[in-house]
Structures are given as C-alpha cells and as structure tokens.
Amino acid sequence: MWRAPHPGYLQGVSDNERSIIEATALTMRYRDVTALDDLTITVRPGITGLVGANGAGKSTLIKILLGLLTPTSGRVSVLGLDARERGEEIRARVGYMPEHDCLPADVTATEFVTHLGRMSGLPATAAKEQAAEALRHVGLHEERYRQIGTFSTGMKQRVKLAQALVGDPGLLLLDEPTNGLDPAGRDAMLALIHRIGTEFGIAVVVASHLLSEIERICDHLVAIEGGKLLRAASLDSMTQALPWLAVEVDEGTELLRARLTEQGLTVSPQLVRRQLLVRLDEEPVFDVVRDAVADLELPLTRLEHRRHHVDELFAQVEVGASAGEAQL
Amino acid sequence: MSTQTTASVIHDIGYKPYTGPRQGRAHIVRALYIHSVRGIFGLGRGPKAKIVPWFVIAVMLVPAALNVYMSSTNKALVMSYGVMGYHLMLFAVLFVAIAAPELVSRDLRHHTLPLYFSRPLRRGDYPLAKMLALFSSLLLVELLPVLVTYVGQIASATSGHEIWLDSRAAFPAVFVAFAQSALLSLISLLIASTTGRRVIATGAIAILFLATTAISGVLEDAVGTTYVSHSVSCVEPTVNINTANGNVYGFGGGQSGPPTGGVSQLCPGVSNENLTGVNGQPDPNKPGYADLTVTYQTPVYSMIAKAGGMIDPVNVVEGTKIWVFDSTDDLIPNPSPIGPLYAAELALLVVVASGGMFLRYRKVSVS
Numbered sequence: 001m002w003r004a005p006h007p008g009y010l011q012g013v014s015d016n017e018r019s020i021i022e023a024t025a026l027t028m029r030y031r032d033v034t035a036l037d038d039l040t041i042t043v044r045p046g047i048t049g050l051v052g053a054n055g056a057g058k059s060t061l062i063k064i065l066l067g068l069l070t071p072t073s074g075r076v077s078v079l080g081l082d083a084r085e086r087g088e089e090i091r092a093r094v095g096y097m098p099e100h101d102c103l104p105a106d107v108t109a110t111e112f113v114t115h116l117g118r119m120s121g122l123p124a125t126a127a128k129e130q131a132a133e134a135l136r137h138v139g140l141h142e143e144r145y146r147q148i149g150t151f152s153t154g155m156k157q158r159v160k161l162a163q164a165l166v167g168d169p170g171l172l173l174l175d176e177p178t179n180g181l182d183p184a185g186r187d188a189m190l191a192l193i194h195r196i197g198t199e200f201g202i203a204v205v206v207a208s209h210l211l212s213e214i215e216r217i218c219d220h221l222v223a224i225e226g227g228k229l230l231r232a233a234s235l236d237s238m239t240q241a242l243p244w245l246a247v248e249v250d251e252g253t254e255l256l257r258a259r260l261t262e263q264g265l266t267v268s269p270q271l272v273r274r275q276l277l278v279r280l281d282e283e284p285v286f287d288v289v290r291d292a293v294a295d296l297e298l299p300l301t302r303l304e305h306r307r308h309h310v311d312e313l314f315a316q317v318e319v320g321a322s323a324g325e326a327q328l
Numbered sequence: 329m330s331t332q333t334t335a336s337v338i339h340d341i342g343y344k345p346y347t348g349p350r351q352g353r354a355h356i357v358r359a360l361y362i363h364s365v366r367g368i369f370g371l372g373r374g375p376k377a378k379i380v381p382w383f384v385i386a387v388m389l390v391p392a393a394l395n396v397y398m399s400s401t402n403k404a405l406v407m408s409y410g411v412m413g414y415h416l417m418l419f420a421v422l423f424v425a426i427a428a429p430e431l432v433s434r435d436l437r438h439h440t441l442p443l444y445f446s447r448p449l450r451r452g453d454y455p456l457a458k459m460l461a462l463f464s465s466l467l468l469v470e471l472l473p474v475l476v477t478y479v480g481q482i483a484s485a486t487s488g489h490e491i492w493l494d495s496r497a498a499f500p501a502v503f504v505a506f507a508q509s510a511l512l513s514l515i516s517l518l519i520a521s522t523t524g525r526r527v528i529a530t531g532a533i534a535i536l537f538l539a540t541t542a543i544s545g546v547l548e549d550a551v552g553t554t555y556v557s558h559s560v561s562c563v564e565p566t567v568n569i570n571t572a573n574g575n576v577y578g579f580g581g582g583q584s585g586p587p588t589g590g591v592s593q594l595c596p597g598v599s600n601e602n603l604t605g606v607n608g609q610p611d612p613n614k615p616g617y618a619d620l621t622v623t624y625q626t627p628v629y630s631m632i633a634k635a636g637g638m639i640d641p642v643n644v645v646e647g648t649k650i651w652v653f654d655s656t657d658d659l660i661p662n663p664s665p666i667g668p669l670y671a672a673e674l675a676l677l678v679v680v681a682s683g684g685m686f687l688r689y690r691k692v693s694v695s
C-alpha cells in the first residue's frame with residue numbers, strides 16, 4: 001500500500017472501512033501487451049476517482065471488475081464477490097456508464113431505462129418505477145417521455161447515468177462521465193455524481209483522464225499509468241481548505257517572493273508558473289500580501305484560499321519525492 | 329431535505345433504495361426475448377413499425393380465409409397445405425428482412441451492446457434471445473395459414489377419416505413452417521448482425537433469398553429438363569345432375585372432351601400442366617359416361633435440376649419435405665435420390681447460422 005509522504009495532508013486509506021473493490025496483484029496480459037501490471041488497489045465507499053491517460057488500463061480494469069475479462073493473475077473482488085467466479089452477481093449489482101454514446105435515438109427515455117432495468121433483473125413493474133425514479137434523480141423527470149434522439153448531449157449523458165443507476169446498484173462505474181459536455185453541463189454532471197455518492201450512499205468509481213475535474217468530487221483518488229498503480233490517496237483532508245494562500249501575478253514572482261519572505265511569511269515555490277503559495281499563519285497574511293503586491297505594483301491575477309490541487313500530487317512522482325514534500 | 333417558504337413547501341423525497349426482488353439470468357433472458365418479440369411486431373412502437381409485420385400477417389390470412397370458405401362449401405382448397413410454405417415464402421422473406429435488422433442492427437448502430445453485456449446476461453444469452461424471438465415470431469406467422477385452414481377443414485369434416493386425412497396432409501406444412509422459420513430467421517439474423525445499418529441489412533437479406541430462389545429456379549426449369557409422354561384413360565360422367573343434360577362437354581360439337589382445366593378433377597394423378605391432348609368418346613358400355621384418353625408429359629429432371637434447389641434455403645426446406653414425407657407438389661423437382669443431401673444441408677445451415685450468431689457476439693467489447 002502506498003505510504004503517505006506527509007501525514008497532515010495525505011492519508012493512506014484506513015483499513016477499518018468495508019471495501020467495495022479489492023484488487024491484489026492484478027495482472028492482465030494480452031498476447032504481447034501488459035494492460036495491468038501487479039495492480040493492488042482498495043476502493044472504499046464514497047467517490048473514487050480512477051485517473052489515467054488513455055491506454056493506462058482503465059478500460060481493462062473496468063472489464064475485469066465487471067467479470068467480463070479474467071485476469072492473468074491476481075485476486076479481485078467487487079462488493080465482496082470474487083470477480084473471476086461471480087461476475088454475473090456482480091453485474092447485477094453494479095451500474096456501468098460507458099464512455100461512448102450508447103443510446104438509441106428512437107425510443108423514449110422511460111422505455112429505454114425501463115428495458116435496461118429489466119435487463120438488470122428487475123421485475124416488470126419494479127423496472128418501470130425504478131426507471132422513473134432514476135430519471136427523476138438525474139433531472140429528466142419532465143422529459144422522460146421524449147425520444148432520446150431529441151435530447152442534448154448533456155441530457156443524453158444523464159440518460160446514460162440513469163440507466164446505470166436504475167435498480168439501486170451497490171457500485172457505479174462511470175467511464176468519462178463528462179465527455180463532450182460544455183463547462184456548465186460538466187459542473188451539473190459532477191454535482192449529480194457528487195450527490196449520488198454522498199446522499200444516495202452509492203459507492204462511485206469515476207474513471208477520467210481529467211484529474212482537475214474529478215478531484216472536485218472525489219474522496220479518494222487512484223492513479224494508474226501503464227497498468228501500474230501510480231498513486232492512491234484519500235482526499236479527506238483536502239476537502240477542507242489547506243492553510244495555503246495561492247497568489248498569482250503576471251510578472252515579478254521572484255520579487256514578490258523575496259518581499260513576502262522578508263515579511264516573515266512562509267512562501268513555497270509552485271509548479272504552476274507565476275504562482276506562489278503562502279502559508280496562512282495567525283498573521284494577517286492577506287493584508288501583508290495585498291500591501292506587498294500594491295507596493296511592488298505587480299499585476300495580481302489571482303488570490304485564492306487554496307485547496308490542494310491534486311494534479312500536483314501526482315506530478316510529484318515525476319518531480320521527486322523530496323521536492324514534493326518540500327512543497328507540501 | 330425541505331425548503332420552506334411562506335407560500336409552499338417543497339419536499340425532496342430523496343433517494344429510496346430498491347429492496348424488492350431481483351431476478352436471475354433466466355428471467356432476464358426471457359425479458360429480452362419478450363422485448364424482442366414485441367419489437368418484431370411493432371408492439372409498443374409507433375405505427376410505422378407495425379406496417380410490415382401486420383401486412384404480412386394479413387397476407388397470410390387471405391388464403392387461409394378462402395380455404396375456410398372453400399372447405400365449408402366442400403370445394404377444393406384455394407391453396408393446398410403442400411404449397412403454402414412455398415408460395416407464401418416471399419412474405420416470409422419480407423418479414424425477416426424487416427424484423428432481423430430491427431432486432432440486431434439497431435443495437436449495433438447505437439452501440440447499445442455494452443449496456444447489455446455489463447449486466448448479468450452472458451455473451452450467448454443475447455443472440456439466443458434474438459434467435460428464439462425471430463424464429464418463434466416467424467413460426468407463428470407461417471403456421472397461421474396452416475392452422476386456420478386446418479381448423480376450417482376440421483370444422484366442416486363429416487367423418488373421423490376425413491379428419492385423419494386432413495391431419496396427415498397438414499403435417500408436412502407444419503414441418504415446412506418450422507424448418508423455413510428456423511432457416512430464414514437464423515440466416516437473416518446472421519446477416520443483420522454484421523452491420524449497424526438497417527437498410528443495408530434489409531437489402532442484403534432480401535437479395536440473398538430472392539437471388540438464390542431465382543438461380544435455383546433457373547437451374548430447375550431451364551437446365552436439362554426433358555419430358556416423357558404418358559397416356560391415361562379414365563371415365564367421366566356426362567350427365568349433369570342438376571340439368572339432366574346428357575352431354576355436359578358437348579361431344580361431337582367440335583370439342584372433344586372436357587376443358588383442359590378440368591382434367592385433373594376427373595382423372596386422378598393427372599396435372600393440368602403439360603397436357604398435350606384430351607380425347608373423349610361416349611362409353612358404349614356405360615350410358616351417361618364417356619371414356620377419356622388424356623395425354624400429358626411429365627418432366628424428367630437432370631441431376632443439375634435436382635441439385636439446383638440446394639442453392640436456395642426455401643427449396644432446401646421443400647426438398648427435405650419431399651424426401652421426409654415422400655410427397656411432392658411439383659413445386660420443385662423431386663430431389664430423389666439426393667433427398668438426404670437436402671436434409672443434411674438443412675441441418676448444417678441451421679447449425680452454421682446459429683453457431684455464427686454465437687461466435688459473432690462472443691467478442692463484443694463493453695467499452
């Protein structure tokens with residue numbers, strides 16, 4: 001298991017919670033490609049981000065979790081069921097939202113979700129009720145009798161989510177749920193996923209290649225690259241604001257840094273260009289920063305009470321552990 | 329959570345976990361089967377989806393209704409059992425050419441398959457449900473004229489023996505309905521499962537069945553068919569019971585004997601086709617009757633003509649029927665002695681087409 005470099009801000013996931021997904025030394029080899037290489041991850045209830053570039057092994061992992069691929073070696077269980085042997089039971093309790101478009105144009109949202117509810121094992125009447133519920137939860141109550149072909153991209157994504165949600169799954173696997181959405185639609189989709197993960201009490205795994213997006217809603221993050229675990233981290237501590245203030249100026253970063261250090265503030269270099277992280281102690285940091293910027297007549301573009309940015313977390317691996325710790 | 333205002337109260341009833349029963353794979357396959365059958369007949373769909381299936385059903389009922397009328401008035405059937413499957417084949421092809429793409433091409437077109445395979449269904453369950461759905465739907469449609477005719481015949485039967493004869497005559501038609509439904513539905517599903525474009529699938533299915541029928545028709549008719557002349561004598565009444573006219577067919581009035589169209593009614597075993605001559609003389613020993621001498625030709629088929637039917641799935645079914653029941657309706661050349669080959673091909677086509685369907689869906693990706 002991954003060990004936290006700095007106990008204050010990152011915690012390894014604690015083992016006293018029920019695990020949703022448990023994969024141990026998971027390896028998947030195709031003829032000449034190793035898609036997953038000795039991957040060990042544990043997913044706890046809540047929302048977990050599965051981050052990785054295209055080809056990192058996300059799809060392979062999802063297929064194994066659904067019991068559709070048998071791993072070359074290693075153990076994997078989902079909702080306490082062995083994925084090698086009980087894929088059918090797992091698939092009955094896991095909602096899957098594929099990345100690509102998968103909706104017929106010429107049926108209504110209700111018919112479509114009802115049918116897929118039946119395909120999940122719901123009896124006819126229950127499927128109808130659950131489809132109506134699922135569509136209501138994703139905010140398509142009014143439009144549920146409209147043909148899916150008339151829907152916007154955002155609404156289609158919601159239908160895809162509704163079909164995964166129908167029948168109260170124990171786990172949702174969402175593959176790139178914000179694909180193709182405009183910023184507003186993306187925010188709405190993320191808010192919806194957040195609500196499902198928190199209010200509905202359904203464990204959610206969100207696979208994405210956009211870390212900046214899913215970090216906003218995740219409790220845990222798992223990053224994989226080349227089929228290997230890059231990092232797993234709990235973001236519990238990061239949901240609160242960190243005691244850092246980000247200061248971004250268009251120019252004169254070094255000048256400002258010198259000035260602030262002079263004033264007795266702890267200033268950390270930043271990976272993002274032209275940005276400084278200033279530790280928020282008891283001192284009137286905001287005032288000092290404001291005055292410093294004003295004195296130096298620097299073009300201030302951003303002053304932000306900092307939540308940790310997770311891409312930095314993962315970037316550390318490349319920068320090197322010592323640099324990462326210093327920055328944190 | 330509730331938001332309270334002075335005017336109204338909005339209740340968000342929130343998420344309710346589902347605690348009801350969950351069904352197993354067998355139920356899910358059954359649900360997919362029923363869903364597919366409904367789709368075939370356009371039930372729960374718009375009126376456009378109903379046009380073709382219900383038109384075919386209407387067409388199937390026309391000869392059946394006429395047959396019921398004919399048997400109620402004790403006349404020969406308009407369309408005998410033996411020719412039903414063969415003559416109505418065009419409509420069966422129309423039915424599957426529309427239904428098969430509806431069943432499988434749609435899901436390919438819209439990439440819906442990942443949603444099925446991420447559910448409890450196994451890879452084989454999807455093609456199984458689709459094949460059973462189209463097979464049973466087409467079977468129902470093809471059995472319709474047979475069964476309606478049979479019920480009509482039974483209702484107007486006057487003796488148990490008649491019922492027995494009728495059942496025996498109907499049985500090959502039931503066999504044809506089964507075999508033809510299996511072959512047409514499996515082959516057309518296999519074709520439709522290769523493309524997500526419905527129009528192309530429909531076209532390919534129609535062309536396949538119509539072209540093979542045409543080719544095998546050419547082989548049967550044009551290539552290597554010779555004729556052998558026969559001459560039979562039979563006795564026919566010349567007295568019309570109703571008018572007591574003693575010269576029904578007007579012997580001596582320039583015409584010698586009954587019209588050629590009526591010969592098959594009078595002389596058993598003689599078909600109206602290929603008649604070369606009819607001659608009649610009043611029977612000197614039997615007043616009120618005439619002796620007829622009918623000359624006709626029967627085709628002698630070359631091996632090419634006999635094997636020609638093997639190109640066309642519909643004729644494969646017909647040839648197998650002829651071999652199994654030893655009954656021919658002269659629709660296609662009697663394949664004897666290669667009848668067993670027809671039966672073997674029928675079995676092989678069913679196995680290959682259904683096996684092809686299972687193979688087709690074994691490697692479908694979910695993402």
